[in-house]
Amino acid sequence: MNASTLTRKPYTPKEAVDRLRHGDLGAWPVVGGLIAIAVVFGSLNEHFLSPENLTNLALQMAATGTISLGIIMVLLLGEIDLSAGSVSGLCAVVMAILSVRHGWNPVLAIVVALAAGALIGLLHGIMFTRLRMPSFVVTLAGLIGWQGLLLYLLGEGGIVNLPFDGFVAKLSDTWLPPWLAWVIIVLLVAVSGGSSLLTRRLRLAAELPVPPAWWTATKIGGLAVVLVAVLLVMSADRGVPLLLVIFGTLVVAFDLVLRHTVFGRWMYAVGGNVEAARRAGIGVTRIRVLAFVLSSTLAAFGGILSASRLSAVNQGSGGSDILLMAIAAAVIGGTSLFGGRGRTYAALLGILVIQSITNGMFLLSVDSSVRYMVTAAVLALAVAIDSLARRGSAT
């Protein structure tokens, strides 16, 4: 076999169109949307693309983005978690009460709050798998019930303030020193480039086709350019926020788990065809329970990040539109509502879209009524694309 047969051939136009019709659009619609948003708001208001505002954007999206990441875990199975907002608020309250009212070590309080989230997810998962209740109903009950527990725990005061110089509040007010940010970027590019090269070597050694070299080089180069651009913009303001690093790490880590572990493969399999997965000997129940546990745990963590930014928890924690934004972000980012399709980057891209719209409209001092309608239109568009893609793959 010579080198040319080992290079995967580019698609012919007809095959490319076919792939698009089958919903293999990848992240392109979202990226296009983001560029459009940047152009529109950037031209309407000069502050929108300023380093300060973009840094604020990064801070605003971490909490809901983390909740959205959890939502993706259940969406991949074709299920839904409506309780994520309430769970995020409840666990943030648990953390705040333990660390402030009972004077626990904040790290320990966070761990306990995350464990509480995991337990809630376990309960949802067991109700879904053992009692065979639809996930919609289980988590709808959760949405109401955990909100109730939150109000009960908060009691009279209805608010717990976190000390501004405490560990939790510091999470969202810590900025990486420039040298550390550069080191991280160099490491990221080196590791991703190194692993691409290694994979390429191994595939060639196994006589498997590899993408053309220029494509791999472009991808790594693109990653480097994007990371450096983000760093430069943020350095012009306060620097890279720790919150963004935490959120980014979660997204990347879960993406690696989903794509390279047996667990991840089985998640996609259960989302794609439960019956096939079951017949292949996959423990469908265990995968489902785990997905709900992950969802609630990530929701808990998102709630803690949100409390950190507010430096407080109150009766509104995890309420209002947080849940809907988290679900919308996952779908806008390209996660299919029908299960089996989507990557964790959907959380990052989707929340970026939603938060940009929100942020841009605030800058233009547009009424929140308009903001809701625009967000709804974007969500409807995303779901329409998802549905069309699904119909395409069914034929």
Add this chain to the structure above:
Amino acid sequence: MISATDVSKRYGAVQALQEVSLDLHPGEVVALVGDNGAGKSTLVKVISGVITPDSGGVAIDGERARIGNPHDAQRLGISTVYQDLALCENLDVVANLYLGAERRRWSLLSHIRMERSARDLLASLDVRIRDIRVPVAMLSGGQRQSVAIARALIGEPRLVILDEPTAALGVEQTAQVLDLIRRLRERGLAVLLISHNLADVRAVSDRVVVLRLGRNAGEFRTADATQESIVAAITGAAA
């Protein structure tokens, strides 16, 4: 040799199978035919471990095999390709071939090892798929059937059961799948083919076993049998 002997199964008032016997030899394609309700599916379910018979059972090389569930059957080298194929359409060919039996180091998928052996397997079966990294949803019906059959070979089985493999296929794709069945025979596998299509049965099988109303109703060497004699056995008309 895998054989089912004197298998009986009753569902309530319906005697689905009554003392049915079937021998399956390595390197031989046996077609199981019969009208609707003749008991074909029930017999296949017994052999593949989905149901347990009321009496009788399956023997492998003369030894009585205990098959309590599909896993037992798979462990004993009996692999079944269901009519609905049971593929995950969102996963690519490699992922589907190894579904539930992923090659791994600890919990990490061995992508390269799986893709290498998937390509070798598909090449040895002469299954042509342009890019095996695309989701199965993008393959043609014949290609999907081929993937499902190839998947049955992952566990190195002795017997492959194919349930109506050509039912939903066009002429050309049917020809591809029949070629694939011949290659299974060349590999020395025993193949049990359930089909309604007598043309396919005559094209590919070595032996035809007819069931009628839950009983053995005739057995033919395909080369010697006429279409009329097989039809007569199926319908119960005096041959």
